[in-house]
Structure formats: structure tokens, C-alpha cells
Amino acid sequence: MTPVLELRGLTRSYGSLTAVDHVDLTVAKGERHALIGPNGAGKSTLFATVAGTLRATSGRVLLNGRDVTALPESERARRGLLRTYQHSSLFLGCTVLDNVALAVQRVQRVAHRFDRPARGFRRTQTRALEHLESVGLAGRAHDMASALSHGERRQLEVAMVLAAEPAVVMFDEPTAGMSAAETERFVTLLEGLPRTLTVVIVEHDLDVVFRLADRVTVLHLGAVLASGPPAAIRSDEAVRAAYLGAARTEDLFTGGAR
Numbered sequence: 626m627t628p629v630l631e632l633r634g635l636t637r638s639y640g641s642l643t644a645v646d647h648v649d650l651t652v653a654k655g656e657r658h659a660l661i662g663p664n665g666a667g668k669s670t671l672f673a674t675v676a677g678t679l680r681a682t683s684g685r686v687l688l689n690g691r692d693v694t695a696l697p698e699s700e701r702a703r704r705g706l707l708r709t710y711q712h713s714s715l716f717l718g719c720t721v722l723d724n725v726a727l728a729v730q731r732v733q734r735v736a737h738r739f740d741r742p743a744r745g746f747r748r749t750q751t752r753a754l755e756h757l758e759s760v761g762l763a764g765r766a767h768d769m770a771s772a773l774s775h776g777e778r779r780q781l782e783v784a785m786v787l788a789a790e791p792a793v794v795m796f797d798e799p800t801a802g803m804s805a806a807e808t809e810r811f812v813t814l815l816e817g818l819p820r821t822l823t824v825v826i827v828e829h830d831l832d833v834v835f836r837l838a839d840r841v842t843v844l845h846l847g848a849v850l851a852s853g854p855p856a857a858i859r860s861d862e863a864v865r866a867a868y869l870g871a872a873r874t875e876d877l878f879t880g881g882a883r
């Protein structure tokens with residue numbers, strides 16, 4: 626396997642509390658990797674420390690073998706490690722198309738900086754529309770982003786992620802607040818993402834996790850309790866105990882842990 630993201634002894638403390646405790650993890654190119662764990666396990670802190678939103682207390686984050694631990698979030702994003710936020714970061718006063726066009730432009734500014742402006746503009750619009758088509762929003766291209774439903778806004782964010790052409794995208798609880806129908810549409814969309822993209826997802830909905838993930842890492846009290854393919858995690862007694870105490874493992878993975 627070709628590792629794209631490696632965490633080595635990654636630790637993040639808040640004063641005397643160690644929220645993320647010497648986490649070692651390797652994510653392969655193209656993998657769908659889910660981070661789960663009970664409330665307070667350290668998922669958000671780990672996520673933010675990997676993305677560069679928070680500084681690590683110790684340990685290292687490697688992206689494609691390069692140490693990015695000292696880099697801020699913006700620089701990690703420029704190098705292909707992109708995160709989404711639970712609260713959307715769209716330009717609500719712009720059209721749906723313009724939101725994606727802006728994301729496309731950031732990449733194209735580097736690749737085509739010697740093009741004539743009109744040609745660059747057409748290229749940007751075409752690419753942006755292609756991304757909107759791939760997330761099922763081409764029909765809403767000229768609507769304001771503010772007119773989109775919650776689920777559609779999340780779809781738009783995926784189009785913006787695709788436009789940025791990252792190596793790794795980290796989704797932070799993407800289905801939070803979605804209806805069942807929106808969740809279904811969104812998970813289908815994630816399932817269809819190209820395998821050139823590596824996906825790390827923090828998600829409370831375990832049905833979503835076990836549908837999407839190739840591998841699942843369970844955090845408990847900041848440390849890795851278990852990491853492996855979904856089937857192994859489902860049957861892991863320590864995982865069950867960490868989540869729910871007496872409940873049966875099967876109950877855990879049919880929505881009972883929400």
C-alpha cells in the first residue's frame with residue numbers, strides 16, 4: 626500500500642488533559658478511513674490536529690512522506706490535505722457556480738497563469754460546471770448558494786473539494802443535521818468519489834460509517850482502541866464496551882449509538 630497520510634505518536638493536550646494520546650495511524654492512497662468513538666474520545670481534536678487547525682503538542686503528521694506538522698492549515702491545504710467544517714464555509718451571497726469557480730480558480734491560477742483572461746474565465750466556468758454535474762447540482766448553478774437546502778449545501782461543498790483537487794479530504798461529521806433522504810443522497814455521492822482521492826471522515830452515524838469505510842479507527846480516551854476493516858470493528862468486544870457497556874455489538878451498528 627502507498628501511504629498518503631501518516632500519524633506518528635500524535636499528541637494534543639489542553640493543559641493537563643491529553644485529548645489525543647500518541648496516535649499512530651497510516652491511511653493508504655484511495656482509502657476511505659472513518660474515525661469513530663464515544664463522545665469526548667478525542668475525534669474532533671485529532672481531526673483538527675491532523676488538518677493543522679490545532680497545533681500538535683508532540684508527534685508528527687506526514688503527507689505523502691513529507692512532515693507537515695509545523696505547517697498551518699492553509700499550507701497543508703495547499704499541499705493537498707483539505708478539511709471541511711461542520712458549519713459550512715460557503716459564500717452564501719454568491720451563486721452556486723461562483724462558489725465552485727472560486728475553488729477552481731485557486732488551482733488554475735497556478736496551472737494557467739499565462740492564459741489570456743477570457744480563455745481562463747471559460748476554462749474555469751467549464752470546470753466548475755463539470756464539478757457541479759458530478760455532485761448533482763448543475764441545475765442549481767445560477768441560484769444563490771443561500772437558496773440551497775442544508776443537504777444541497779453539503780453537496781456544493783463536495784463540488785468545491787473536487788475543484789481543489791486535494792490528495793486527502795477530511796470530512797467533519799458531514800451528515801450532521803441532515804434528513805434521512807439527504808443523508809442517503811450524500812452517502813451515495815461520497816461512494817461515487819474518485820479513488821484518486823483519499824477520504825478521512827469523522828462521523829457519528831455508524832450506519833454511514835460502516836457503509837463507506839474501508840477501515841475504521843476507534844478512539845477512546847484519546848488513544849486508538851481498535852483499527853481495522855469494518856467487519857473486525859463490528860465484532861470487537863472492546864469497542865462495544867467503550868461505546869455502550871451492556872448493549873450487544875449488533876445493536877451498536879444499527880443506529881442505536883446515536
Ligand SMILES: Nc1ncnc2c1ncn2[C@@H]1O[C@H](COP(=O)(O)OP(=O)(O)OP(=O)(O)O)[C@@H](O)[C@H]1O
Binds near residue numbers: 639642663665668670
Ligand atoms: N478547547 C478545549 N479545551 C479544553 N478541553 C477540551 C477542548 N476541546 C476538547 N476538550 C476536551 O478534550 C477531550 C476530547 O474532546 P473532543 O471534542 O476532541 O472529542 P470528540 O470525540 O470529538 O467528542 P464529541 O463526539 O462529543 O464531539 C474531551 O475531554 C473534551 O472535554
